[in-house]
Every structure is written in C-alpha cells, then in structure tokens.
Amino acid sequence: MDNEQPIIELRGVTKAFGRQLVLDEIDLKVARGRNTVIIGRSGTGKSVLLKHIVGLLRPQRGEVFYEGQRIDNLGERALVPIRRQIGFVFQLNALFDSKTVIENVAFPMTENSTVRLDRRQIHDLARKCLSMVGLAEFEHKRPAELSGGEKKRVALARAIALDPPPKVILYDEPTAGLDPQRSDVINKLIRQLQEQVHVTSIVVTHDMKTAAEVGDQVLMLWNGRFIADGTSKELLNTKEPHVRRFVEGLAEPGDILTLTA
Numbered sequence: 001m002d003n004e005q006p007i008i009e010l011r012g013v014t015k016a017f018g019r020q021l022v023l024d025e026i027d028l029k030v031a032r033g034r035n036t037v038i039i040g041r042s043g044t045g046k047s048v049l050l051k052h053i054v055g056l057l058r059p060q061r062g063e064v065f066y067e068g069q070r071i072d073n074l075g076e077r078a079l080v081p082i083r084r085q086i087g088f089v090f091q092l093n094a095l096f097d098s099k100t101v102i103e104n105v106a107f108p109m110t111e112n113s114t115v116r117l118d119r120r121q122i123h124d125l126a127r128k129c130l131s132m133v134g135l136a137e138f139e140h141k142r143p144a145e146l147s148g149g150e151k152k153r154v155a156l157a158r159a160i161a162l163d164p165p166p167k168v169i170l171y172d173e174p175t176a177g178l179d180p181q182r183s184d185v186i187n188k189l190i191r192q193l194q195e196q197v198h199v200t201s202i203v204v205t206h207d208m209k210t211a212a213e214v215g216d217q218v219l220m221l222w223n224g225r226f227i228a229d230g231t232s233k234e235l236l237n238t239k240e241p242h243v244r245r246f247v248e249g250l251a252e253p254g255d256i257l258t259l260t261a
C-alpha cells in the first residue's frame with residue numbers, strides 16, 4: 001500500500017500573493033482511496049492548496065502531479081480531462097440561484113462537451129445523485145428555498161454527478177455553518193462515498209469533529225507548512241502547541257488584543 005503511487009502529489013509547492021507567502025514548499029502525497037483531511041485556521045491557505053490540485057491556481061515554485069502526470073504546467077485545454085475526474089465541493093457551494101436543484105446538479109455534465117450522455121441520461125444520473133444525498137424530493141426547488149445543509153448536499157450531489165464517477169472529490173469546508181447533526185450527515189456521506197464508490201477525498205476543514213470522523217490521514221497547515229501529519233487520534237494526543245490549541249479550540253497567545261494600553 002505504502003509504495004503504491006499516490007493519486008495526487010505536491011512537491012515543494014510554493015505560492016505567494018504579492019509579499020504574502022501562503023504555501024511554503026508544501027509536500028503532500030494523497031493515498032488512493034483514502035480520506036486526507038487538511039485542518040488549519042481561517043486564512044492559512046487551505047482553499048489555495050485545493051485550487052492547486054485542479055489548476056485553478058498555479059504555484060510559483062514546485063510541482064503538482066495527478067496520477068503521476070505533472071499538471072501544474074498544463075494549459076486550460078489539457079486540464080479538462082483531469083478536471084472531469086475530480087469533483088469539487090466549493091466552500092460557498094457555488095450553486096446557481098436561477099436554476100433548479102436538478103439543473104444545478106446536471107449543469108457540469110450539460111456544459112461538458114466530452115460527456116457522452118444524452119439529456120435524459122444526464123437527468124437520470126443527476127436524480128440518482130440527489131437520492132444518494134437524500135434530496136430526491138427537492139429536485140424542482142431552487143437554492144434560495146433550501147437550508148444551508150441542503151445546499152451543501154446539493155453541492156455534494158453535483159460533485160459526484162459525473163460519468164464515469166469522479167476518482168477524487170475535493171471538499172472545501174463541507175460542514176461549515178451546519179449544526180452538529182447536519183454536519184454528521186455530511187461526514188457520513190463522505191465516508192459512504194469512500195466505501196461505496198472508492199473515491200479518494202481531500203477534505204479541508206476547521207471542524208475537528210469532521211477531521212476525526214472522516215480522516216484517515218490528517219494534516220495541519222500552519223504558516224505555509226504542515227506542522228502535523230498523522231491519524232486523527234495522533235493529532236488529538238499531540239504535544240505540538242499550535243496543533244494542541246487548534247484541537248482544543250483555544251486562541252493563540254497573539255490572537256487576543258488587550259483593550260487597555
């Protein structure tokens with residue numbers, strides 16, 4: 001298992017915006033069929049990291065590989081067949097308000113000229129994916145009529161509604177803003193996709209519960225680097241001070257400003 005080629009690999013990925021260094025020589029190997037969780041506080045570069053995996057952002061230095069193929073230097077056209085294999089659940093869902101739920105789920109397939117399904121097959125697959133997330137009855141609603149958790153589930157259905165099914169799903173904060181029970185539904189769906197569809201998942205989150213429930217491997221991003229890498233159990237028992245504070249939900253010493261001089 002260990003010497004199997006990782007499905008995704010980052011080597012020395014460095015990304016800065018102006019003078020702000022966000023990713024500082026990041027190395028990451030994503031094991032096939034496993035759930036890799038990346039935790040870290042807001043603004044540490046978790047979303048930036050995910051975007052490098054689908055070529056939405058390019059590193060200044062370093063390399064990104066998908067199935068052994070270098071992809072960070074590919075043009076938009078060459079990225080299309082790779083993006084077809086990767087589902088992306090965006091942080092803000094990115095649903096179209098003017099479209100119905102089922103149209104949203106079907107949209108990537110209708111837009112993708114390489115999909116060989118006809119309209120009816122696309123809708124059948126979209127409906128199947130909606131059933132998987134428990135939203136079969138909602139297909140004619142619009143996003144504005146849904147709760148936060150329902151919108152997340154629509155975004156998830158859309159990420160998996162590919163033919164063939166995606167090999168990788170990237171989840172950006174899949175449980176943010178959801179109550180604990182709705183979060184649990186999403187966590188279970190992530191596990192279910194791993195078990196039933198054998199998908200490889202990368203889950204970015206600041207939710208320790210999600211990390212513990214879905215993560216086979218958990219890494220913590222801090223100041224552009226990974227300062228922890230292990231099982232969720234190992235992370236919960238770590239002595240590394242930044243990781244400890246994150247796990248316990250405690251502020252960093254520098255976070256608290258005093259109001260009096």
Ligand SMILES: Nc1ncnc2c1ncn2[C@@H]1O[C@H](COP(=O)(O)OP(=O)(O)O)[C@@H](O)[C@H]1O
Nearest residue numbers: 017020022040041042043044045046047048049
């Ligand atoms: N396209 C961009 N242009 C400039 N700065 C960006 C861009 N995308 C992200 N950043 C900055 O990079 C940092 C990390 O962002 P992000 O990856 O979104 O954090 P998070 O860990 O919360 O997902 C933030 O300070 C953000 O402002």
Ligand SMILES: [Mg+2]
Nearest residue numbers: 046047091172
């Ligand atoms: Mg983010």
